[in-house]
Amino acid sequence: MQNSAASLPPFAFAGRRILIVDDDRMNLRILGGILKADGYTLIEAATGEQAIELYAAASPDLVLLDVMMPGINGFETCRKLRETYRSDCAPIIFITAKSDSDDVVEGLAAGGVDYLPKPFQAKEVLARIRTHLFNQQLIEEQRNLVEALSRANAAKNRFLGMAAHDLRNPLASIRALAEFLRDGTFGPLNPEQLDLIKTIHEASHSMLDLVNELLDVATIEAGELKVSLAPHDLVEVVGKCVAMENLAAARKKTQIVPQHPAAAMITQMDLPKIKQVVENLLSNAVKYSPPGSTVSVQFYRTADMVGFGVIDQGPGIPDAERDKLFQDFGRLSAQPTGGEKSTGLGLAICRKIVDAHRGSITAANRSGSGCEFRVSLPLSP
Template identity: 30%
Template sequence: MTRPVHILLVDDNPNNLKVLSEAIQGYGWKALMATDGESAIEQTEYANPDLILLDVMMPGIDGFETCRRLKVNPITENIPVIFMTALAEAKDKVRGLEMGAVDYITKPFQQEEVIARLKLHLKISHLTRTLEESVQKRTAELTQSLQQLKQTQLQLIQSEKMSILGQLVAGIGHEINNPIGFIAGSLSHIEEYTKGLLELIDLQQQKLPESDPEIEDLIAEIDLEYIHEDLPKLIKSMNQGINRLKDISLSLRTFARADIASQVEFQIHEGIDSTLMLLKHRLKGEGNSPEIKVVKEYGNLPPISCYPGQLNQVFMNIVANAIDAFDEPKYENYQEIIAPNQPTIHITTSVDSQRENVTICIQDNGCGMPLEVQARIFEQSFTTKPVGKGTGLGLAISYEIIVNKHSGQISCSSTPGVGTQFMISLPITADFS
């Protein structure tokens, strides 16, 4: 049922109230009445009239002061006010309009004029409210559409990055796995052959201590004793290099697993380790960049249902940002003045007592971030890095992956001069629908 129009009549003259009330009720409107400014303000707050007819000359606070108080009150500021007064001076009318009134009726008034003005301003008020509601609704729709557009954009960027990375890694893995396998297989034979040749030389020197002078000269020239000592070490180093290449190849495949379409069981520690392996060259430090220590405290985590490639992208973004923080020029002063200890990234994992969620904490003792930066780090396109060194998409995509793709939580806390901590919570079994 539609609420009838309520009009508040404010006048200290009972006759005026009676005449106006009868005229208003004759149009099906409901009349509310007050005889002074204080009671008018009080009644307006709880009755919320659609329009106020306000006398200027009243005992106590006058109409001008009453109007001023109504207009500074958020509850009553939008209610139209029409002044009624015998003051006919232009300055009085101007003063009333400056107070926020929408119109001015001079006494003695004509009922027809009053009703006509009421109709006009009620219609204007209704159109204004309708327009405001339409604008608010449209603004909310546009805001929602913009948010959906940003989210879709992030999803497309993320999918494209993972697709390109998956193809790149697959190509690299194919190209390096074959030569690695060939070298590893050949190296085992070389090691066996070398061992046999060295044993043969040792046996010959034992059986034939008196050798030809020409052979003695060649032994001295090639430094046979050094070769005998160094060649096994060289082969051992080559084996270590091959194993290192195998680890890198495995880390690449683990990092960029192309399981975009469906979630799989995955051990979080494998993703973290593969990330650290790929960033190992940056952790060593070179030039002005400090060497960064990594401390891992892994809990006994069960495998979780997830999209491994996407989670690995999150770990990469956070750890790479921590390394970047140590590379910033301002970190050198921080290192000398506040934190003389070695730059460190601390990674801790745990599972809650109900075994429903796993938590990953990645913390550094870098230069930290001020509150205004922390408040915006998950915003799309926000970055504090120089042009060409950051897109502002890494942490925004990380938030999208953790919160919207995995029904998890991600938060950041940072203290300037102390460091930054990212906390990630992921359900062990999540609903990915």
């Protein structure tokens, strides 16, 4: 691949099809002589209407279009071609003896990419055409690359989803069996055996969380995240999540304290997915706050939104790391205070779920210490 159009040798685009639209036979003859010498294949039209009719069958790589013609002029012809073929339309260069800035502006506004002034200069004609064909080639290569990357990403998501799905059931079984052994279901264990079983249980639990999050990411990136909306009380949903998370928080002597609004906050939500968001934010707040902390939950209401905020007593978010916060695998420098594991996927999943609800999720450091993650959901679907 050459670095620029100027470095291209003669005949670099030999065989490329150029549609020349001009009612002046002399102009067609002159341009034809210049372009044939560089190996181009030419298609000729005498009017804008004829050019529009020929375009689909000719499938040109570039169009040279006269401005002043009988019937529809060059500007209108250009607009019609652009409207019909949109991003697939070939580059259109206007042919004109006019050099007024108003004409140039009108041509560019119509969708043209350049002007070719009369009388024609062979070197200028070839240089301008090579430049636009070169640019078109770069655009096509970029489009092909994007399509290839999209196919590779789709294949990756399919593989990730299948792998995560196949791993989830065995890991769930390992965790369940470890719980049976830990709880003495199959008889007492000596201290060494109990420690080993606890390690197996913790490891399988962490792996199962990771697999579930990978499966969520694969589903979301494949465009298969569907939300089934129904009216629910946000206060009640958050309250139930707080009660569950407080059981885990007690191990760190941490307490989650929710505000108790006087009125319900009914909004449309996908209950399991919003619970996943709430549980993730509460778990993170406990995870990054020192043992013995208090995590607060507050509720907010505006004319068209309801929401809640989870306020921790952790180290906050470094300004230099804010761009990582809601990214996949976006781990920050802050570490969990109790040795808990973090995949860096939880907040990314939360954001995608909230986006699917047409809501918002933000994070802001509190004065002194700590951070608040706030989720807002629209009152109307």
